[in-house]
Amino acid sequence: MGKALPIMFQGTHSDAGKSVITTAFCRIFAQSGWKTAPFKSQNMSLNSYVTIDGKEIGRAQGIQAEAAGIVATTDMNPILIKPSRENESQIVVHGRPYANMKASAYRTEFFHIGLQVIEHSLKALMSQYERLVIEGAGSPAEINLNDRELVNMRVARMANAPVVLIGDIERGGVFASLVGTLQLLDEEDRKRVIGVIINKFRGDRSLLQPGLDWFEQYTGVPVLGVVPYMRDLYIDAEDSVALAQFSAKKDQEKAIDIAVIQYPRISNFTDIDPFFAEPDCSVRFVTKADEIGQPDVLILPGSKNTIEDLLYVKESGIAVEIKRLYEQTETTIIGICGGYQMLGERVRDPFCVETTIGYIEGLQLLPIDTTLEQEKTTVLSEGMLTFAGERFQVTGYEIHMGRSARCEGHVPLIQINGRTDGCKTEDERIFGTYFHDLFHNDTFRRHLLNEIRRKKGLEPLYDRPSYRTLREQAFDRLADCVKQHVQVEMIERKMMEFQRRKTNV
Secondary structure (H helix, E strand, O other), rough: OOOEEEEEEOOOOOOHHHHHHHHHHHHHHHOOOOOOEEEOOOOOOOOEEEOOOOOOEHHHHHHHHHHOOOOOOOOHHHEEEEEEEEEEEEEEEEEOOOOOOOOHEEEEEEEHHHHHHHHHHHHHHHHHEEEEEEOOOOOOOOOOOOHOOOOOOOHHHOOOOEEEEEEEHHOOHHHHHHHHHHHOOOOOHHHHHHEEEEEEEEHHHHHHHHHHHHHHHHHHOOEEEEEEOOOOOOOOOOOOOHHHOOOOOOOOOOEEEEEOOOOOOOOOHHHHHHHHHHHHHEEEEEEHHOOOOOEEEOOOOEEEOOHHHHHHHHHHHHHHHHHHHHHOOOOEEEEOOOHHHHHOOOOEEEOOOOOOOEEEOOOOOEEEEEEEEEEEEEEEEEEEEEEEOOEEEEEEEEEEEEEEEEOOOOOOOOOEEOEEEEEEOOOOOEEEEEOOOHHHHHHHHHHHHHHHHHHHOOOOOOOOOHHHHHHHHHHHHHHHHHHHHHHHHHHHHHHHHHHHOOOOO
């Protein structure tokens, strides 16, 4: 297929650590001087990344490209599936919406189209790079789906890539899941598995050794590494499965309480990540009205289905709590993208882009009127944000189907080359924007948090982290950890062996 040496990481289930291990190997190979790229043929995720040419791919592949020191392209994730309703998703092909499809239609009508798209992207990357780090999805042992899967062993065969299987020990039953996965693979696919990695291990490695010895003897497949659980790893999560680890309770040792509304179709919640790195911030995700309390900051994040998530906010009683916070407390309320639309006067969907509900009243806290349109906006943006008497140069990205028109009393948040974005109240207690990654702008984030500290009678903190620096350091720390605990040289030898085999494509 090309000159690149491929390796593929698959998992026994979702959230086993495939994305993190793939990111580690992108960094490791790049550190060794190899021109390296990530690849995930099909990604189901509501966390997106906008490429430099304004296309949309899975967040994980964009971050993996950053770890490899390259510019992300849509070839690295040619098919992105974004769940929008029950049993229905938006299919994004090479960064642009292709169609809204149900799962059954995707398997029957899209399979051959998807196969051609994937083959084309894989060939392009194999010809342009020296190392290709491929990520699977879910499990390769989904026997009910394998006849038309587009993301695991079929891709490994296309690239003639050896496969490393990853199991998450933190969930328990890691040996059963690894053995079961291997036994459910076809014989030829099983031969492609060169070893396994056990991920997220805590404790004494010697206590695990008898299990490792048994596994190798029973399966004949080597354990290539046991990766310890890594804390404070500032690398973006791929999907909402990761949110299960967060509590709705405030950390009483932290001065600033940040509550994030976790509605069913939450998207691009990685916007919140920089707050996790702040020493004085407690970040919690809430799903119920009685979990909200009285936070210093309440964030309404992005949504893949603004209207249905807004219905959830209303029916759950969260809407009443939001209005109470504005009327009776000093809480700062912030809406990002879909959350920004919810804060407005109303949301219209005349083309049934998200739902058959054509119209819904918003929370009526910001003077905007949103109409969902058939064309999606995906663009990298920068502008000048005005807040608390200061002006800040901010960068971010936009991914949205809606256009928000000004209503009477509109005060813009960001000036962008002759146009504006966002809206805020006169007292700046509520503001919203289409800018994702707004809080990744260190200077603005520092000012926002110190304004909150000032309101609480606390001294400002000026020695706050640079989130971009933290992420670069995290790439290196992750690579160092994997090099220490995984047999990287053996994996590279197996990659070369597979390259000498006759390709299946």
